Amino acid sequence: MSTCGLCGTDTGETYLCKRDAIRLAERLADLPLLHDEVVHCLVPRQHGWGEIVATRSAAGPRSPLNEDVLDELGSGEMAAVLHARRVDIQRVRWPQHSPPPPTGVAADCRWIAMELDWITGHYPAAGELAAEARALEARARSLVGDPVPRRKVVGTCIAVTDDQGTVCGAEITHKAGESRLVCRVCHCVYEGAQDLLLLLHYQPEDAPH
Template identity: 45%
Template structure:
């Protein structure tokens, strides 16, 4: 019998319990939004109104907040890409290509890890360490930006197919009163009754 690598709950098989797998997926989904929110806190003056740790009056303010800078330009992207690289190594795949600006890298790595979560939970021995580091990363970002706005109810995964035949798979959420949904990743629009039926009909079994 195995134990969950994060909460140490006994498992019949695998390395991450269902609850911690779900929580990790939600944290990965939030990561690009947290990355974007950090941009508004690069200036120490902006953060000063929300932080509770007093700073010495003898210390001059820096032109940017180092904690935010570390998360925005290295921290988040490097952590997620490092885990993606290790998962691919364990699976016998090559190194992932690192392209685009930092924001795009965060989105790509978070989305890839989210899509690989079933395998990670079931077959990746370091799943607990991955979940722990992503949780700590989110905690560091939330300590700066505070709570994110309500993201709405999860409807399922985007079922749009690109020109190469790959299904998007990004999470689609619904806010009260919304009649038109747009995928954050591929920008597919769901606006008509037929669109909604198509979206619900083609959900994976675990998301339906």
């Protein structure tokens, strides 16, 4: 019996529970966008929630740049943490391969996301990865002033997952700004009017709307 490396719940034979695996996938999708937003916040916006000023006390005039953002960009924390984790995952899965060169936050997040099924089932440090992603998200959002958006459950997945006609049935969620629906369990994509009409038509009677 295994337990989730993040929340400690029983998971059977995996290193992350389904809930935390889904949240990790969501964070890997959001981190590149947040990283870009941090860059844009280097010079404070003049209006709205994005207006950011230096937060440290110092003698002399206040700097027009956000010093916390400067620290974040200077240290390259997000890029360094994600790339180090990618290198470690590759080391465990393919020890014969040379470490990958740094390719940026977006590329590392995309690579890790593509390996999530293997990570959840075979990577003992999956919980550490999930904790790192959560901390990086919180740090980035504290800098850009963007609260964590809440996902809304819009229905259940109707994709058939095997030759016996088994329906996935996992909850499908949506976040403001997303242009399509993606099942976080079987990865089925619903986009366009026809897909959405079929999804609506085949919802169980008790499915959330």
